[in-house]
Amino acid sequence: MCDTMVARPATTANGGLIFAKNSDREANEAQLVCAYPAADYEPGTQVSCTYIDIPQAHHTHGVLLSRPYWMWGAEMGANDQGVVIGNEAIFAKKAPKKEPALLGMDLLRLALERAASAEQAVEVIASLLADHGQGGNCAHTGEFHYHNSFLIADAQGNAIVMETMGREWAVEQVASVRSISNTYTIGTKIDGESAGLRDAAKALGWKQKRGPLNLTDAIANRVAGKVSSGPERWCRTTDLLVPKSGTITAADMMAVLRDHGAAAAANPNWRPDGVLGTSVCAHASWGPFRAAGQTTGSWVTEFHDGRPVHWITGTSAPDTGVFKPVFFGPGWEGVELPDFGPAPTDQFDEKTLWWRHEKLHRAVLQDYVSRICVFADERMALETQFQEEVARFIVEAGSRDDAGRLSRQCWQTAADAEESWLETVRNVIPQRRGRPSALYRRHWNGLNRVANFPAP
Numbered sequence: 492m493c494d495t496m497v498a499r500p501a502t503t504a505n506g507g508l509i510f511a512k513n514s515d516r517e518a519n520e521a522q523l524v525c526a527y528p529a530a531d532y533e534p535g536t537q538v539s540c541t542y543i544d545i546p547q548a549h550h551t552h553g554v555l556l557s558r559p560y561w562m563w564g565a566e567m568g569a570n571d572q573g574v575v576i577g578n579e580a581i582f583a584k585k586a587p588k589k590e591p592a593l594l595g596m597d598l599l600r601l602a603l604e605r606a607a608s609a610e611q612a613v614e615v616i617a618s619l620l621a622d623h624g625q626g627g628n629c630a631h632t633g634e635f636h637y638h639n640s641f642l643i644a645d646a647q648g649n650a651i652v653m654e655t656m657g658r659e660w661a662v663e664q665v666a667s668v669r670s671i672s673n674t675y676t677i678g679t680k681i682d683g684e685s686a687g688l689r690d691a692a693k694a695l696g697w698k699q700k701r702g703p704l705n706l707t708d709a710i711a712n713r714v715a716g717k718v719s720s721g722p723e724r725w726c727r728t729t730d731l732l733v734p735k736s737g738t739i740t741a742a743d744m745m746a747v748l749r750d751h752g753a754a755a756a757a758n759p760n761w762r763p764d765g766v767l768g769t770s771v772c773a774h775a776s777w778g779p780f781r782a783a784g785q786t787t788g789s790w791v792t793e794f795h796d797g798r799p800v801h802w803i804t805g806t807s808a809p810d811t812g813v814f815k816p817v818f819f820g821p822g823w824e825g826v827e828l829p830d831f832g833p834a835p836t837d838q839f840d841e842k843t844l845w846w847r848h849e850k851l852h853r854a855v856l857q858d859y860v861s862r863i864c865v866f867a868d869e870r871m872a873l874e875t876q877f878q879e880e881v882a883r884f885i886v887e888a889g890s891r892d893d894a895g896r897l898s899r900q901c902w903q904t905a906a907d908a909e910e911s912w913l914e915t916v917r918n919v920i921p922q923r924r925g926r927p928s929a930l931y932r933r934h935w936n937g938l939n940r941v942a943n944f945p946a947p
Contacts, residue, residue, distance in 0.1 A: 492719050492784045493566070494728050494771050495577035496670040496747065498739040500648040500794075507794035508648045511744035512577035513809065514557060514566035518775035518785040518935075519942045520631040521560045521835035521845040524805045526819065526828055529553040529571060540564065540601070542591035542627045545619075551604035555801065555819045555828075557788045560835050561631065564596030565603075567790045572607040573646025573799055573821045575792045579671050580629070580637035582715030583656040584695045587636040588626030593619060595629070595639030595655075602643070609645040613653055613662055616641065617685065620658045631837065642671050646797045646821055652677060654706065659688045661706050668736055670728040673721030675711040679703045720769065727752060727769040741793040741802055741814075742878060747771060748789050749810045762859040764931045772810050774856065775938070777930040787845075789814070795885050798822035805831060806848035810863065811855050813905040814874055816881050818894040827895035829902040839944045844906075846944075851913045854947040856935060858921035865919055866912040873908055877901045 492515040500506050514522060529552050536547040541563045552572055558565035567577040578595045593601070598616050606612035629635050638657065642665075644650040650665035654677050662683040681704065689697075689704060697709040716722055731747050732739060752769030755761035763774035775785035789809040791802040799820040804812035818826045835843035841850075855862045884897055926932070938944070 492673055492721070492724075492773055493577070493579050494670060494672050494724050494748075495567075495579060495642040496668075496728055496732060496744060497642055497644050497650045497665060498668050498732065498736075498744070499650055499665060502667050502736040503739045503793075505740070505793070505795060507796065508644055508646075508650065509739060509741055509744055509794070510575045510577070510642070510644050510650075510792040511748055512567045512642075512790050513748050513771060513773070513786045514788040514790075515773045515784055516559060516566075516787045517631045518787075518807075518938050519837045520787055521837060521843070522557055522566065522788040522807075523560055523834045523843075523845065524555070524557050524788075524803055524831045525834070526555045527553065540597040541594050543593065543623065545593070545623055548605050552607070554600065554603045555817065556600060556603075557790055557803065557805070558596065558600070559631065559787070560837070562594065562596050564594050564598070564600040566596060566599070566788060568600065568603050569792060569799060569801060569820055570603040570606070571820055571824070573794070573797065574603060574606055574609060574612055574643065575645070575799070576602060576612060576641055576643045577790075579640045579642075580635075580673050580719070581640045581654060581675055581721070582673070582712040582719070583638050583675070583710045584712050585656055585691070585710065587638050588624060588657060589628070589636050590626050592624040592626035594627055595625060595637075595641075598625065598639065599641065602641075608647065609643045609649045609651050612643045613651055613683070616653060616655075617660055620655065620660060620685075624658050625655065640671050640675070642669070646794055646799065648794070656691060656710050659685045659691045661685070661688055668729070668732045668739070670725055670732065672725035672728070673719040674716035674725055675707040676725060677706040678708075679705050681706060723769045724771055728771060741791050741800075742874070744791045745802065745809070745814050745874070748791070751810075760860055762925070762927060763856070764927045772808065774808065775934070777928075777934040798885075800881055800885075805844050806852070807845070808852045810867075811852045812848060813870060813908065814877075815901045815905050816877060816898050818898055823891065823894060826891045827899070829899045837942060839942050847906075848909060849944065850947065851909055851916065853935065853939070853944070854913060854916050856927065857947055858919065858925035859927070860925045861922055862916045862919050865915050869908065869912070873905065
């Protein structure tokens with residue numbers, strides 16, 4: 492379960508495109524932020540993706556990624572050409588392929604490595620689907636198979652939604668503000684499609700004589716989409732962003748990524764226990780449809796005159812994490828990146844950023860209402876400080892060395908703040924009325940045992 496959003500330049504406060512995504516996966520499925528430089532390869536070279544090897548491109552662009560620790564591909568990322576992509580699991584009437592092929596996350600990384608624009612990224616994904624298809628187990632534990640959609644944007648302010656079913660696909664050019672979730676969202680506005688899409692739709696029951704192809708009506712598995720709460724979250728993100736059109740900021744996107752839905756907004760005693768509903772910021776819970784519903788990474792990219800600033804948590808749960816700046820892409824060549832630390836696994840390791848933050852996140856879950864409030868204002872103030880420092884740096888046209896120092900300083904300041912907040916949170920004794928349900932506690936206790944996570 493994920494949500495991805497974009498606001499094109501005419502809808503933002505600074506006149507630059509803004510992109511955002513929450514990556515929702517299993518609660519112990521640690522995600523890492525990592526960068527790979529541009530490279531050239533000899534003819535005949537192969538690249539090993541998650542499950543299969545395919546021919547490598549002659550040249551690959553440098554990429555910045557947020558990816559599940561065990562995958563080759565990524566949930567979201569950017570390249571040195573200014574392309575950003577997020578993907579979503581979507582469910583069609585036609586079952587996804589279970590045999591190993593390219594995962595949607597592999598397609599995302601391959602597109603970033605090979606495309607210099609949003610349009611080229613569509614071409615790359617379309618070509619890879621035709622040559623290799625998509626398929627294979629996408630789950631960290633158990634079995635989970637799905638088709639993929641993508642929200643693709645670039646430094647020129649273009650944005651495209653691409654929705655797939657097997658090797659078939661359709662695209663919609665984004666006009667203003669757009670979001671995608673775990674459901675098909677393209678209707679009759681189809682701006683490009685694969686050669687076999689309409690035959691595939693006919694095989695699923697679509698009859699051309701009844702009118703133009705509505706992609707969602709023709710191929711979506713609405714039951715599976717409903718179970719994942721995809722339509723509800725798609726409506727929620729749209730409802731939150733559209734009224735702000737013309738003034739949207741990176742901070743607005745961060746707020747949407749932290750949103751727990753309409754019911755939570757109306758209930759000061761809301762806690763993440765039970766059904767997911769319209770919660771964009773997901774916390775894993777008991778039940779067969781919530782075990783994989785944990786936000787394990789969050790990302791916002793804002794462009795300033797074509798130069799991207801990436802705001803990345805590098806941690807789970809954006810409501811307990813901090814968005815920190817990374818300067819990577821056009822205009823930032825040679826900028827030294829922060830030290831993202833060693834790569835995590837699914838076992839607790841305090842040396843890694845992701846698991847270090849889990850101490851704070853999982854401590855908060857013991858009494859969400861009482862514990863989140865003791866540092867939420869400080870977290871917001873710290874992010875505001877970072878955003879003001881970055882805005883001032885961009886206006887003053889600071890050097891690349893200064894950009895690297897500023898980014899590294901923000902990441903260290905955030906790490907120090909989280910350590911302080913953890914101590915503060917632990918001093919708040921969980922109240923009986925604030926404790927989660929027995930089923931919720933049992934679920935998280937089981938997750939902690941599996942990951943050898945110390946008692947929160």
